Amino acid sequence: GEDVEQSLFLSVREGDSSVINCTYTDSSSTYLYWYKQEPGAGLQLLTYIFSNMDMKQDQRLTVLLNKKDKHLSLRIADTQTGDSAIYFCAETLFSGAGSYQLTFGKGTKLSVIP
């Protein structure tokens, strides 16, 4: 099967930058996403990037896309304790049934040390 790969854990000190990495499977994926899940809650979209972009910046968040290596990263600047959560990388795959399916990685648990 096809897998979106992420490291499972990341620990950083408050104020440092966090970088969460992801490798995806399908070079034809047109949209790539980062979702955040706080404890006991559903997922919320953090940011996304179109496949024709290399970088997208949104306040403290920077997304980098390397299509050649199928590598996606999320950088969080000035990481705060409120950023502690699980971060999921996701890609959109064409399902062949006239629709698309969102395929998620297993998630990276970010722990921020005060």
Next chain:
Amino acid sequence: NAGVTQTPKFQVLKTGQSMTLQCAQDMNHEYMSWYRQDPGMGLRLIHYSVGAGITDQGEVPNGYNVSRSTTEDFPLRLLSAAPSQTSVYFCASSYSPTGEQFFGPGTRLTVL
């Protein structure tokens, strides 16, 4: 807007029992999906729907049924619960197949 709502929040079943997890959205989204989340497994797609009357299987459909009689509602039925179905279930909806998915708060199901 309430967004995506799911009921119940928690449920305990005995092996062999059946039940329906409810999901509703008030954003007039055509696309709705059911996922299950297990430790170390991420989210896996169970079933999805691209509009009223149209459903299709995802990655792990066995043991689950869905129907979509209205745009708003997308219930997930467990026909005969098994311990392997112990999980957290999330419903999601989106305006378009590649658009932002809005997730419900989840249903935590335990099958004994």
